[in-house]
Amino acid sequence: MFAKKRINHSVQKRRIMNFVTALKIFIFCLFCLNLMLSVAQARTLKMVHIESEPFYFTNESGKSQGILIDLVDKVMKKAGYQWNTISYPAKRMVQSIVRGDADMWLGLPTLPGFKGTTVIGRHEIAKATQCAYTKGENPPIINKEDLSGKTLITLIGYSYGGWIHYIKNPANHVKYHEVFSNDLAFKMLRAKRADYLLSYKRVSEIILKKMDFPELRFNEISAMGLKFVVSKKNA
Template identity: 40%
Template structure:
């Protein structure tokens, strides 16, 4: 028995090593099946309810598509600027929203599927704002929501050469209050959040004009090793569920 002991030890050692690698591989595989998603507070699309849980039409859509594709997910709310940087850095795997922020160029992959369409409108008091292009903002005072890129228009507004005077609000409700108080003649805001704000704070004289329709996608960080495969699976599951009538 003694002369076989070294062989038994070697066999035991290799068994332990093989088991460790197997467990590590399994752990890595399980980790890869979890999507760390992030969203901005943009009800009714994405928002956090009173209990602290993520809600909204796009969160529900992500839940269905991710499950069909074989993934589970976590979802965390973050201010827009921190969220964008978090996606770029790999803190978050996925953003549910527009793919146009400057920070996302060359750092993310977006689904081919358009999962929602959001209207961006210009709002004013007493009449429909005369507004056709971002250049019409030059030299004007404009109320905006802090951190929003407005489909890439924020870059134009932030350029001092264009003379746009920005008044920032933290919520749609605050933005509406600033507009009705006369702090600026123009407010840029998405249609459904503004409709909710107007329902809570009726303002009959507020009128709007459509600026653009922004497409929403699953936007995946390139820091995630399987980013291309993840986008492909989400696209396939979205199209499958859409064709089956399981999605709005």
């Protein structure tokens, strides 16, 4: 009897929490759209993204897909706005938002170039978990200072929550190789071209499903919030 009541209470509590979370996301999405209301009435909104499956990617037909693409699509349809998407490399994606060539991006707000040039939402839509991958018995990376004296593989355009500034500072003695894709990055790590690879967990999981890498080890470093970022020039 009491056990049943506890179970029902737990289920009810979980449903309430899920509802509150969904409500926050919906309210936040509307907040971002209101910032662009005048733009939306005049033309089709343009959202940019990078290739980072399963968050966003270009399918075989050349169309944008992914978890975050689906979320934005639902909100846009609900609000009655026309919109389209285009995939850019990370650096070009940031530049297009800053210049006002594109209206918005949904992802990490910490990318270089966004500070002072964009309107960043307050609420997190999702999280991106950053991990350090290695082959063999290398110790886990806990803080960015642990990278000193190590050889590292990074993805071009990624800020890694600000770690990229430490990595690229010669005073910190981090030797790094920048590559364009996670697939190439993991192949290089498997070939022992570096001690560590920094990447995001959900993206890496998809790559590793297709790759034989029995000696791979990893640890989570941080979880960063994904938010809407809106161009100030179009807000």
